[in-house]
Amino acid sequence: MTMTSWLESHRGETVIIKFGGNAMIDDELARAFCDDVVALGRAGIRAVITHGGGPQISSELIARGIRSEFRGGLRVTTSEAVHVVRDVLVRIGADLAAGLGAAGATASALAGDEHALFTAERAGTEVAGERVDLGQVGEITAVEPSAVLKVLDAGGIPVVSAIALGAGSELLNVNADAAAASLAVALDADWLILLTDIAGLYRDWPNRDSLVGEIDAAQLATLLPTLESGMIPKVAAALHAVQGGVGRAVIVDGRVPHVLLAEPFGASGTTITPAERVVS
Ligand SMILES: Nc1ncnc2c1ncn2[C@@H]1O[C@H](COP(=O)(O)OP(=O)(O)O)[C@@H](O)[C@H]1O
Ligand SMILES: CC(=O)N[C@@H](CCC(=O)OP(=O)(O)O)C(=O)O
Numbered sequence: 001m002t003m004t005s006w007l008e009s010h011r012g013e014t015v016i017i018k019f020g021g022n023a024m025i026d027d028e029l030a031r032a033f034c035d036d037v038v039a040l041g042r043a044g045i046r047a048v049i050t051h052g053g054g055p056q057i058s059s060e061l062i063a064r065g066i067r068s069e070f071r072g073g074l075r076v077t078t079s080e081a082v083h084v085v086r087d088v089l090v091r092i093g094a095d096l097a098a099g100l101g102a103a104g105a106t107a108s109a110l111a112g113d114e115h116a117l118f119t120a121e122r123a124g125t126e127v128a129g130e131r132v133d134l135g136q137v138g139e140i141t142a143v144e145p146s147a148v149l150k151v152l153d154a155g156g157i158p159v160v161s162a163i164a165l166g167a168g169s170e171l172l173n174v175n176a177d178a179a180a181a182s183l184a185v186a187l188d189a190d191w192l193i194l195l196t197d198i199a200g201l202y203r204d205w206p207n208r209d210s211l212v213g214e215i216d217a218a219q220l221a222t223l224l225p226t227l228e229s230g231m232i233p234k235v236a237a238a239l240h241a242v243q244g245g246v247g248r249a250v251i252v253d254g255r256v257p258h259v260l261l262a263e264p265f266g267a268s269g270t271t272i273t274p275a276e277r278v279v280s
Contacts, residue, residue: 003261004043011044013190014152016246018180019051019096021197023254033195034096034103036260037157041105046152049100049107050160050183052176053092054230060088071132072125073232077173082136085173086111089161097159106156112163113171115147118179120164120172138164138172140179143186177237185244192241194234195254200270201235214271217242242274 017037023029040047057075061068066081077085093109100107112118120138124131151158162179166172177194184192203223204210215223220239227235238249252259252269262268 007040007043007045010190012046014046014048014187015040015191015193016048016050016180016184016187016189017193017260018177018195019049019254020054020176020195021254023195024051024053024092025055029254029257030096030099031103032257033254033260034099034105036258037100038103038105039261041155041157048148048152048158048160048183048187048189049096050162050176050180051089051092051096052162052179053088054176056092057085057088060084070229071134072127073230074125074134074137074175075173076132076134077136079136082171082173086113086161086163086171089163093159093161100157100159106154107159108151108156109159109161110147110151111161112174112179113165116142116144116165117147117160118143118162118164118174118182120166120174122166122172136166136170136172138166138174140164140174140182143182145183145186148183148187175233175237177234178240181237181241181244181246181249184241184246184249188245189241190247192238192246192249193260194238194249194251195259196230196234196251197253197255199253199268200251201231205231212270214273216273217275220272238272242272245274248273 023033037047069076097107097109118140119142120140123139124133148158162174162176164172164174201212202210203212224235241249249272250269
């Protein structure tokens with residue numbers, strides 16, 4: 001099947017694409033990403049972009065002399081830091097929407113704390129059996145996707161920043177993979193694509209011969225406790241998505257130009273399927 005006919009067979013499907021990794025810091029890769037998203041839109045695929053910006057947030061915090069550290073793959077976030085997180089994410093969202101605009105789309109940047117898009121509750125985490133207080137970090141408890149749907153229905157591409165509102169309207173920093181997964185579930189998406197800076201999920205990290213091509217949710221759940229660092233929230237997000245009804249989650253290599261147009265949506269990476277296999 002050619003890519004054109006493959007896309008044609010998926011017309012009308014909803015795809016949430018989490019932009020991240022190297023594609024975010026390399027102008028040429030970012031341009032290729034925007035061109036691909038525009039091509040998906042032209043093929044009648046409903047594409048929604050979500051993004052994080054971990055490295056950019058870290059640089060800005062350092063520049064402002066605010067300490068931050070990661071525990072269990074999540075940033076410990078003070079009340080001072082959370083405003084920096086939001087500022088950086090809003091800037092990235094605006095740049096991405098401008099890039100998509102330059103590539104020929106009508107894109108609208110939406111911050112997750114607006115339009116009641118993401119509601120979250122403060123969440124800690126457990127590291128080596130111990131509870132860790134992460135400060136203003138949240139776990140998404142509700143998604144109100146109407147602002148996203150409005151953009152999609154008008155033929156545009158929503159660009160969603162991963163930040164949420166908690167109790168008393170406090171800003172909560174959320175992991176961008178988790179936010180993308182929650183949005184994918186709320187939109188009953190067919191695909192969740194997570195762009196990263198590695199070829200996919202390795203079963204026996206860092207053994208480069210152990211790349212996983214396809215894995216179902218049950219097998220992935222048994223692998224989750226063995227994972228490290230940034231892969232923990234990413235795999236947990238992929239699992240949440242397919243367990244919540246999303247057709248497939250795919251972890252793909254954002255270092256590869258035009259990876260989104262590699263049939264099907266970057267088959268070179270790791271595809272996560274629901275426990276009960278869906279044949280498409
Ligand atoms: N089992 C694994 N498979 C793949 N990558 C892993 C694994 N365990 C840890 N990693 C690390 O996780 C990184 C990806 O997570 P992260 O840097 O948070 O991605 P992103 O910035 O795209 O969200 C990889 O570059 C790799 O160094
Ligand atoms: C709670 C938490 O860790 N939030 C992340 C949000 C950004 C993000 O997830 O960006 P990437 O996808 O580029 O890693 C952070 O502060 O870095």
